[in-house]
Amino acid sequence: MDETPKNTINIEQVVTEVLNSIEREREREIISRRFGLFDRKETLEQIGELLGITRERVRQLEKAVVNKLRITATENKLANIENAQKAFKEELVKVGGVARIQSLSTKIGREANRIDQSRIAFIAELSPKLVVLGDSDDFYHVIGIKSVHDIKKIKSMVSEIIETIKKIEEPETIDKIAISMNSNDPMQLAALASTSKQLATLNGRWGLIIWPMVNPKNIRDKIYVILKENGKHMHFNEIAESIKSSSFKRKDVTTQAIHNELIKDKRFVLIGRGIYALKEWGYEKGTVADIITDVLKKSKEPLHRDEIVKRVLKSRYVKETTILLNLQGKPQFKRVAKATYALAK
DSSP: OOOOOOOOOOHHHHHHHHHHTSSOHHHHHHHHHHHTSSSOOOOHHHHHHHHTSOHHHHHHHHHHHHHHHHHHHHTTOOHHHHHHHHHHHHHHHHTTSEEEHHHHHHHTTOOOOHHHHHHHHHHHHHOTTEEEEOOOSSBOOEEEETTTOOHHHHHHHHHHHHHHHHHHOSOEEHHHHHHHTTOSOHHHHHHHHTTBTTEEEETTEEEETTOTTTSOOSHHHHHHHHHHHHOSOEEHHHHHHHHHTSOOSOOOOOHHHHHHHHHHOTTEEEEETTEEEEGGGTOOOOOHHHHHHHHHHHHOSOEEHHHHHHHHTTTOOOOHHHHHHHHHHOTTEEEEETTEEEEOO
């Protein structure tokens, strides 16, 4: 557990002091409402209707006030902004120079609620040494250190990370992604990857948001992740316990629900009593008799029962006696020599 004290800043006090530096009350109202500093963010139209001015006039006033505040901050005439900027930079350095505002909010001792995040974004907008990338279809709302990441570089680097992951074609650790990109700074790549809405991470591996291994959306996807991570077959009770003890967001599902999904999804194959494996590991659906039939078909010649047992056990997790009972009791198999069997005509 990290015992490092958080870089706590009284965000509300900083915002209030900045607003108090704005001379006209109407302009203070515009900035407060546009950035959502005390309530939800409002549109140009909503503010214009409230103040009795056009949306274009609201936009002009907002731009003029923000530019003036930025100049004042650049000239170090807003000490509260300077202190907050310093605290933000200290935290950003620790995580690779860029971070989602939601994440940064918790690191400076806030509760990461919507208003706190809006206040942090506002302060960052005025800070000369920081850059802000707004929320969009492709990116989360993020803050970066200007000397490390300008907006153009963030977008370019994230695109390169996405393309690298696509070429790898499966979730991978950030260290291996860094090797593929000839980068010696995995932490910075992880920071950049975290800004993208096209990427997700789970259990230390990064991948595309559409990949179940890093972004399981339902019970079936979570079962798939558990089996894939385990690397071998599991009983449905084990799978249920693994999901309940995992870091998945929604994991309060019943064992019966998990068993039902295992039965319905073609990605999973029953290979023993309540035991399931992934089809992609080479398993096929079917009874023990079906597997014996397949083994004998592929051999194209009679096989000793020990060899049949050996081959069946590669794809079924059952007792040897179960295999022998099927071999001796099913009409599709016939004994052609001592302990040697072939398919009946």
